[in-house]
Amino acid sequence: MQAQPTAAMRFFSGTYVEARAKFLEAAAQRGATVESFVMEAHRGALGEELATDVALVGAIDAKKVLLVSSGTHGPEGFCGSGTQIATLNDADLLSRLEQAGVSLLLVHAVNPHGFSHLHRTNEDNIDLNRNHIDFNAPLPVNAEYADVEPLVLPATWPPTPADEAAVATYVEKHGMRAFRAAVTRGQYTSPDGLFYGGTAPSWSNRTIRKILRKYAASATHLGWIDVHTGLGPYGHGEKIYPGRNTPEDLARAHAWWGADVFAPFAGDSASADVSGPVISTAYDExxxxxxxxxxxxxxxxxxxxxxxxxxxxxxxxxxxxxxxxQKREIRTRLRDGFYCDNDEWKGMILGQTRVVLLQTLQGLRKA
Structure with missing residues (x-):
């Protein structure tokens, strides 16, 4: 007898096409205002239309907005999409939001190209959490990246023992923390390298700004949860604060979400202190x-x-x-590196996400 899908399973998807269809269906059933920002210049891995879809539950001119975004880093969208679809099916949570006068804004697949094609980066190999900077100012400098790129991107894959020994030598000399920072904090000199930030605003950058200007322009208070995967202990949701380093803003984050909020600039987060995260656009828009x-x-x-x-x-x-x-193996392994397709992990994700959303609602309600 075949096991029946659990609640955790039915909110998640195996492809971008399936995730988008489930999201749009759930939004329609909830009576949400839906708008699709279509990427005209590219198609998906299955030839499908690519889009960042928005679902608004509540007033478009609300003063208090809870925003949840998914898929900033491509296949991380499998997790984020599942949490968004679960939220659209959470009648109790939506009722609490309505009673508090808080609008829910869901942005599905910030990076639809990477989501579909199973790349963490976008159509131009840009890491979107390194792209939301002021391109009229000098680009951030990561001088150490030039030294580590030949080590982490060798001529052949998988790396040879000599390649791995070279990485080990660098780590021994500079330390693991310095190695990770050099590789991951972002670089603007190697377009086909790791964690590339680009030289101009990407399509996704421009799109998220349009969404904010249209759906959060009236907000006096905005709580934004950007769902990610790939760092930290299995199934644990780290609350990473990517905002401004000011006493007022830090105090607000701790008041809303508790003591277990970690800031990359303080050096206590699983994440590197990166330049240009997507969330930083809120300060502009x-x-x-x-x-x-x-x-x-x-x-x-x-x-x-x-x-x-x-x-x-x-x-x-x-x-x-x-x-x-080899292409199929690398893409499958990348997907599996950011999405654990089992009930245990999905259940952990849904439970922790709901807690964070309730905490954010309470913060907005009291603000």
């Missing part, structure tokens, strides 16, 4: 709002294993001549 941002980061595999899978994916972009079997 909603200047009259008090903003409480969170990157909700769910662990999957050990950090260095996830990084190795990112290295493989970036190597593959440099080597389109790779055999088809």
């Amino acid at each position: 909603c200047p009259n709002a008090k903003i409480a941002p969170m990157g909700l980061e769910f662990g999957t595999l050990p950090d260095l294993e996830v990084l190795d899978r990112l290295r493989a994916d970036t190597w593959l972009r440099r080597h389109p001549e790779a055999p088809e079997a």
